Amino acid sequence: MYSSIFFAWGLAAITVVVHAVGLALMLKFLSRRKNVPLRQLGAISARLVWVVCYMIMLHLIAVSIWATFYVWQGSLPDFETALYFSGVTYATIGYGDVVLVKPWRLFGLIEGLTGIIMCGLSTGVFFAEVNHIYQMTHADKDCGENP
Secondary structure (H helix, E strand, C coil), X not given: CHHHHHHHHHXXXXXXXXXXXXXXXXXXXXXXXXXXXXXXXXXXXXXHHHHHHHHHHHHHHHHHHHHHHHHHCCCCCCHHHHHHHHHHHHCCCCCCCCCCCHHHHHHHHHHHHHHHHHHHHHHHHHHHHHHHHHHHHHHHHHHCCCC
16 A cells, blocks of 8 residues: 555656646746737737647646556556546546546545646646736836826
8 A cells, every 4th residue: 555655646746747847848938939929819819728738738748647557557457548537537527437446546536636736736827827918918008107
């Protein structure tokens, strides 16, 4: 049991690293594109769609890592089933139609908790990006007003 908890914590740590590095790269990319005007609806929409798709990709990478581990350990029969279980667990949907066998059940708990935190992190970063766009689009209007 203790070795399985060790592996679960390791997978959680890998998930956090994937997101930390992925989000850092995304923010670095976005900061390089700060000169791109975001005054038109199309430009703002394209940027937000890109950010969301990028974040979904990060989550899918994390889900795939967990699923690969489940197949490697033989706790789920194939990669498709493992990917489905991992996605449902990570996103905390929890249908319950696929479950882990007894020695691996704690993995579902740890993956679900990790998924909640990573989805919350993505939500926070997305909100920060929306706020950044709002600040950029309203900076010109505020410059002309007297305090």
